[in-house]
Amino acid sequence: MLTAVIALAVLAVIFGLALGYAAVRFKVEGDPLVEKIDALLPQTQCGQCTYAGCRPYAEAIAKGEADINQCPPGGETTIIALADLLGRDPKPLNPEHGEEKGKRVAVIDEEVCIGCTLCIQACPVDAILGAPKQMHTVIEDECTGCDLCVPPCPVDCIDMVEVKSSLDSWTWNFPEQLPKNLASLANQRRDSDANRTDDDQPTISKKAGTGS
């Protein structure tokens, strides 16, 4: 009886020490889920989700305090990705937080700028260049289009400008989906087939590419 108790106690101590050591040795820095959520967010740092940036929002989602549909810049893509990650159902963007817009950048009207530095302080990614009483300008390539510099400007010289589609950012359109009314389509199809000649029918080559 006593031997058993001692043996169990010794085992308990050994395992306790091993687990305690493992907890210290293999400690995970930060919450991996937060990292994963943060990686999916667009990093605009705009605060439209009511949190102070993308990371705080990611933390709130991880804790279950915030919903996944509060990020207008990320839009549908981000919501789907978050839903995928968290195993939830995607839902439409919450209109309280704004609507999904195309990528925009801030442009300072340099004629009007008085050099107050307020926008520089507001910019979450340090993308505005300038000094007191010197004209400011936006580093366009670094601007996330968060709108945060617009309200502090005392002379309203900052405009958010839609980024024009360029050859680099252009993508092919999603092909048109099937029209709803298939019956009318079938009629259309029959008419166009009537105008076709047999010659034009596609043929699959069954033995294409035979070597000689």
Add this chain to the structure above:
Amino acid sequence: MMRRLFNFPGGVRLREHKRESTSSPVARAQLPEKIILPLHQHIGVPAKPVVNPGEQVLKGQIVAEAGNNISAPIHASTSGKVLAIEDHAIPHPSGLPARSIIIDVDGKDEATDSYGTARDSSALTAEQLREAVKDSGIVGLGGAGFPSYLKLTNEQNKVATLILNGVECEPYITCDQMLMRNHALEIVRGLQIMQRALGIQQAIVAIENNKPKELELMQHAIYEAEADNVELVQVPTVYPAGGEKQLIQTLTGKEVPSQGLPMDIGIVCHNVGTAYAITRAIEHNEPLISRYITIAGSVAKAQVLEVPIGTPVSHLIEQCGGNRKTLSRVIMGGPMMGFALHDDEVPVVKTTNCILVNSVISDVPLPSRSNFAMPCIRCGACTQACPVGLLPQQLYWYARAKEFDKIQDYDLFDCIECGCCDYVCPSQIPLVQYYRYAKSTIWQQEKEKTFSDISRQRHEFHNYRLEREKKERELRHKQKRQVVEGTSTQDDKKAAIQAAMDRVRKKRDHSEVKPKNVDNLTDQQRKLIEEVEARRKKKLEEIKHDTDNNEVESRKP
């Protein structure tokens, strides 16, 4: 001995539509009024303009130099005056404009002194040959537009075989065929130059078996050029036998690895047009400024033209008897892989091989059919037709559902967009468009990811900076407090205060700013300035008076 040929999977047989444009001889295109040279006609970075608006340029003169090592220079294709360097419509499926050099053609077609002078190429080393090819702005003329000199480099002796692609498998396109008909000898000489640049012996010229005349001419040219180690091979006529990877598979039985290059299996593939351009550049000092282009479709006279690069498409269509007013659709490239142009004012570029006008032909799988797309019936015809051995149907489902992770597991990026699946689909689903959509969206998402990573870093640094500044400020305040507290006696404190006040006063007194830009002012303006100055002086004095009073008062115990 006949070379043993291999099969590639799938493929389709198509009506060729090649007789129309090959029945008349090649003509030179008339000079247009304007030449438009887009700065980005090749794979790599855009070229950099070296001329200014208003400058006179000669035929063959360099107008834009290579942007970096993966780029190609651009030469003026005729003489004239540079009108502008600005955004102009270019041949691109998006229809977006891009920077181009626009030349007002003077019609004299004057060339530079060195243009067209004979050069003995036998003395040139491999390195010199590559340099000459690079300086002549030669890019892959088969369609990809990859700077050719990069594919003539064989530093690690990895390349063992050179394949010259004369397999023009897409319907309507006949420019390579006509080039072989007219310039077989120069093509073979170009091939020999390529062999020398690469330092290899083995070379294969591949021609489809529907071009017996060209095959004979090439055979003769090989004999004439004494190119003993060049093998001429006839390959079966199947679309897309002319695709680089398919041709390699047909000739060698080897497959280019997924997302790899032919270089990985010791093969380099060039187009016959490139070989011809190299001969012109090396032996005649002619940079790449013109090429053969097929004009076909609903024009009065379908034919192949030798076109100065930069000629507007509308000009070519008019020359072939097409009516510009009735143009409904113009395709650049062939019916299977080409794309519809948004504007007929776009110029032809180095990679343009064919202009298809108003093609309402039903064997064109491209745009017109997408209106009739019916549901997928899972017949599997697309899988049988795919020359790469992919699963087009699976790719279609994932592209439609926008599941971009899964679609890459099915090797989307090995799709060559040949259009075979599209062509055989009984539901007429525009499959290739789905794949193009998925590919371009994935690239775009990758770019956005990189940008958001940079933004995250910048935001983290921003937060760190704020934190650091706060600490620094606290430290400064602490030090200041220490200084103030450290000055023990009352006199020291007073002296410090006095010094600070003196400093402020000195600064104020010397703050007279010297006005600038005051020459050439009207009397009225001078008067205004004087008024303002007077007002300011008065105000300053008031302030000074007030503060002096305050100081006096504050000194009172």
